[in-house]
Amino acid sequence: MSSPPFFSVITATHLRSALLARNLRSLRAQTFQDFEIIVVADALDGGTASVCAELLREHDVFIKRNGRRGPAQSRNVGMSLARGEWVLFLDDDDTFAPHHLQRAHERITAAGEPAAKVLFSDFDVLTEDRSKDLHTALSRSRVNLGGHPVESLHVKNFIPNNALLFHRLVLEGSTVDPHLESQEDWDFLLSVCQKAMPVHYEGGGAIVHKDYVNPGTRRGTTTAANDTTVVVDFLHTYRRWRAPTPELQAQRQQLMQSVGLALPVAWF
Known part of the structure; x- marks a missing residue:
């Protein structure tokens, strides 16, 4: 078996092949390439299989799981398969800018920076109409998190899932609760916060995509x-x-x- 990668990127997906393709292309475009992709699907169609066949590399993982649908259990399966020293979550409708993993690696390995087991970056919010061209944004804005007191996570979440990085050791014993109808990301983050509070770093390239025109089934x-x-x-x-x-x-x-x-x- 090859040596473990520096990062494991876990992508939960559900029958959204066009969004998944955009997600995976953003990973393939990373300037830092020492990472594995773990795609976990809770349902499978031809489009999802085709996208994974085209865009995943030999050392990446694609699995169709059974059981209750939803991203929570898919993330748990992904964590059980992850080999990287650091773990990130990137759901199928979100992306990373090309420098995201490079900037994260620089922060983790920088001399003189305080050691951290959980990191979080600033992020962009990109609004779009998914019934039209996915490459056309309706708006884009930068959200800077450096001024947020991290203790306020105990009151309400302010960090999107794809702006976080977890050292694999801090994830031991933590799982995403598949029974929550909402707030499962926050509940999971608070379980990790019992072991290590997140530390902010500047320059991250996480992108949260929002479609307020076609919100879909909720x-x-x-x-x-x-x-x-x-x-x-x-x-x-x-x-x-x-x-x-x-x-x-x-x-x-x-x-x-x-x-x-x-x-x-x-x-x-």
Whole structure:
């Protein structure tokens, strides 16, 4: 077996071959190439198989898994297969700019930088209409995260999944909960935060793609249903990962009060 790569990039996909092709092309275009791609599909069609056959390399992995559909379990399968020293998640509808892995590698190996087991970068938000040309952006904006106090992750997530990098050792014992209807990325991140808090670095090239024109099928049929699901999952996550300080407890209480839910501060 070849030596382990520096990075493992895990891509969860579900019957979106055009988006997956864009995702994989962004990885193949990376200026730093010591990485493996692990594509985990929860369903399979000809388009997905064709894209993987074209764009994955010999040492990359493609697997169609069984069981409950959704990205959570696909990410868990990907983590179980990852050989890299550092692990990244890049869902099928998102991409990396060509310099992303290069910049991450430079930060990890830089002399004089504080050691970290979890890193996160700034990112771009690109809006698009996926019913039209995927190469045409409606808008693009940069989101700088350096000013965010990292402790606020205990109240609400502000880091998208593809802007994070995890050392493989910090992932031991952590899994993505497939039973959550929302907030599974945040719940997973908080489980990792019990071992190591994320450290910010500048210059990352994570790109979050959003289609507000064609949102697609979502769980729940009304805004109220979706809002209720989010609140329930917030409460579940709060109870699983208690706030480490009274100040953060109070911030959690205030956030729930803002959506009409009054609970004593000790609950958080």
